[in-house]
Amino acid sequence: MTTTRPNQPACETDQPRAIVLVSGGLDSATTLAIARDEGFACRALVFDYGQRHRVELEAASKVAQALGAEAITMVRLDPDAFQGSALTTAIAVPKDRDTGSMSSHQAGEIPVTYVPARNLVFLSYATALAESVGASDIYIGVNAVDYSGYPDCRPEFIEAFGRAAQLATKAGDEGGALRVHAPLMEWTKAQIIQRGNELGVDYAITHSCYDPDAQGRACGHCDSCLLRSAGFEQAGIADPTTYIRV
């Protein structure tokens, strides 16, 4: 775990503090912009869990810095605990799936890019860090509309996690709140991009592709690229992504 402080204020402020999960993708970048807009001093929490698309980590740092995070905490989690996924193991990332059919979660549709219990571990770590640094709020950029069908992106999961976190902690037990926010939950990808655009997010520094080339260029064919690309198109905003597009 390393913490850097790219935008630390010159003096202590009485702003409330939030932990924001930042992956380097467009959803979490927008979420960070929203948390700041809602008045929080933000600590970006970035996980290196052995994801094959390493360029994501670089993007996460850039995003956190550009969007005014006071601190960036990078945590390395052992990849051996997150096996069996195309994002961590030598399994082919699916290409050119029908993203139109991904807009509501149905049992049995979970793709091979699912990483075991990822958001559960990330949110738990965020909860521990929140208590450690005196933050009252946690933001996560999950979305249940234009998404790939991961169970840990559902509102039911976020709600159940919030309850578990409240019961697990001193902060929750002593009547203080420990709130988990998922502001993008019900938005389309186009709405997310529009809101981020209003808040000044530079999407050119974000990275969504599951299967980039060695130069970090997006494949243009994985679920994540397809959802991103369609989102920009629907939002009527130019997509700044560099795609390989063969």
Added chain:
Amino acid sequence: MTTTRPNQPACETDQPRAIVLVSGGLDSATTLAIARDEGFACRALVFDYGQRHRVELEAASKVAQALGAEAITMVRLDPDAFQGSALTTAIAVPKDRDTGSMSSHQAGEIPVTYVPARNLVFLSYATALAESVGASDIYIGVNAVDYSGYPDCRPEFIEAFGRAAQLATKAGDEGGALRVHAPLMEWTKAQIIQRGNELGVDYAITHSCYDPDAQGRACGHCDSCLLRSAGFEQAGIADPTTYIRV
């Protein structure tokens, strides 16, 4: 994360598999014995989160090996995420508290040995590992009777976590169960020791003390020593612990 395999069977078995959280203390040792007795091939999951009482980690390995765990997975978590506790920071461990009054959880009683969101993070990691290795069950030795007042040892927390884990995972989503067991929850310390004794647990190799000396001897005065010592007395079983007892 390192995994050793002290008791691996010569061939694959069709036994169901469980992840058992093992700390090196008497509760988790008893829990491991119970999980084995209930028919599971067990993987012991041990966390090094920067606890000051390092002797616990050595005890955890011995316990797992002695109680027939097929594999021991040791995970290092960054201590910076678990601050503000007497177990991870230079805060004095409370001594000679009235453990008689610790037998039911009341708000405001959480002691300084509380570690932020510890069981939430441990169980989340166990969930990821369970999915990664194809285990259906998780065992944790929490107890809400003779305990120190930690919020993350309550039945309400375990229940809420179980629901979050079920919703977060592919295993849960696809209708498969991911069960979280806390078999000691309603037992007194004496009952735990009696059950462990029946199952052949060698409590001499377990370690409970929060504040041992350099030789690993138990202080005899912290909450954990007091609860352990009283438990053996009430169970009518000789306490094999080496106490400093000044």
